[in-house]
Amino acid sequence: MKYSNIAVGTDGSDASLKAVETAASLARAYQADLTIICAFYNNSGALFHAGQGDGPTGFPIVNQERAEEYLEKARQVAAAEGAEKISVLARSGSPVEVLVNVLAETGSELLVMGNRGVRSLAGRVFGSIPTGVVRHAHVDVMLVNTDGHNPPH
Template sequence: METSRLDLMYKTQMMGELKSILLAVDGSDFSEGAIKEALLLSKACGIKLTMLYVQGLSDTFETGGLTFVETTNENFIDKYFDKIREKAAEENVELDVIVRRTSEAHKGIINEAYEQKSDIIIMGRRGMTGLKRLLMGSVTAKTLAYAPCKVLVVPKESSVKGENIMLATDGSEYSETATVEAISMAARCPLVKSFLAVSVVPSRENLPTAHVL
């Protein structure tokens, strides 16, 4: 994982001052992009990275006549952690690994963010599929909704370059924080080439009410 000092500096400028980073992983390939960006940001900021693995469904759920209890392959998890520790060592990043058990993964992530006083949570776009996804709902979406800090969602093979920023707003009070942060990011990072604001309305009839920045 080779990244120039200039790239690291720009990543730091774009995200602002970070003193505590929480990386949430689930053991799937969909966390790979998040792992890479979390390591690079931690390296750029010169801070320790805290990695959280929420150990899936520890309770028994019943739905539609089906009962499901998650089992964990401890050998797989150990190898998974070792792989990430090796990547952290390559980047000279201090890594703390935390494992939590909870029946609601997003609550485990949010509670840890409060405990760590995290400035940002970094996680993948999606992970669990099939029955697990049906029972758990969208962990990423729920984390975004209730997190006490910024959340960076990184798709599997993506990287944050800081060249193009798109802000989606519906004009509500809940969009104001996102608006301020997006504008600040664009102002901080010299790599930004374009800034696009998209106003979202529920139907064509509502276009006249579209929010204008």
């Protein structure tokens, strides 16, 4: 199978940057387009009117400005890994909803994401972002094991 459009989610964490690094490596190998996605909440948005901090399942809640910063860092990681055709998208909404919607919009055939939260108690009780995406995405999803990872270069 050859992927021509690969997407990856980031929340600015070192673990998500490991997923970006993996996605960029795949994009380089397949000569594919790479779309890096970051969900954010508007200050007038739904989740506790939050700008930053941690949400109920321990995932960072970011505003649009912070999302743009995370995407720029992720773009640098992807470029250093050799991905050539990189685009970034910051979208307002829940991470699962944003990731699934962007997959459809971009025609991505593969979503790469870290496994953060999959094994946590909160992830088992409330559901993790990776688990939610796997349930709703209609494309291949690759979970990168980011437990005990080395930060990207």
